[in-house]
Amino acid sequence: xxxxxxxxxxxxxxxxxxxxxxxxxxxxxxxxxxxxxxxxxxxxxxxxxxxxxxxxxxxxxxxxxxxxxxxxxxxxxxxxxxxxxxxxxxxxxxxxxxxxxxxxxxxxxxxxxxxxxxxxxxxxxxxxxxxxxxxxx
DNA sequence: GCCAACGTTGGC
DNA sequence: GCCAACGTTGGC
Numbered sequence: 001x002x003x004x005x006x007x008x009x010x011x012x013x014x015x016x017x018x019x020x021x022x023x024x025x026x027x028x029x030x031x032x033x034x035x036x037x038x039x040x041x042x043x044x045x046x047x048x049x050x051x052x053x054x055x056x057x058x059x060x061x062x063x064x065x066x067x068x069x070x071x072x073x074x075x076x077x078x079x080x081x082x083x084x085x086x087x088x089x090x091x092x093x094x095x096x097x098x099x100x101x102x103x104x105x106x107x108x109x110x111x112x113x114x115x116x117x118x119x120x121x122x123x124x125x126x127x128x129x130x131x132x133x134x135x136x137x
Numbered sequence: 138g139c140c141a142a143c144g145t146t147g148g149c
Numbered sequence: 150g151c152c153a154a155c156g157t158t159g160g161c
């Protein structure tokens with residue numbers, strides 16, 4: 001089981017869209033490194049959904065419901081997509097400012113490579129990011 | 138709206 | 150295969 005972070009423009013496709021759709025095809029990833037990560041994603045993995053643009057915060061958790069496959073809408077074997085479904089909304093969203101303020105997250109890819117749209121999240125980072133949840137649960 | 142950072146492209 | 154130039158992205 002692995003953890004990921006998917007970035008999205010809320011104007012384009014937001015967490016609310018995903019929650020409404022229940023499940024969606026996560027497509028439109030064209031960056032090579034992001035695609036490389038995408039191809040290693042497995043069924044059952046979890047992904048944080050991060051809103052870029054005006055919000056810049058992690059808003060929810062999605063579950064990967066299948067394995068990556070070539071985008072059927074495009075004729076390019078390099079461009080893969082994956083099916084995800086909404087798992088749950090975060091009770092406490094985690095903003096980019098909070099991530100940056102946390103010294104333990106200095107190596108987090110979101111901080112180091114702001115432009116990557118699909119990135120791995122380590123177990124430790126996952127724990128830290130969701131620590132605000134645990135205290136309330 | 139600006140600028141820095143990164144990825145990609147194309148010429149050599 | 151390298152590197153400069155360019156375009157795009159995203160944070161501020």
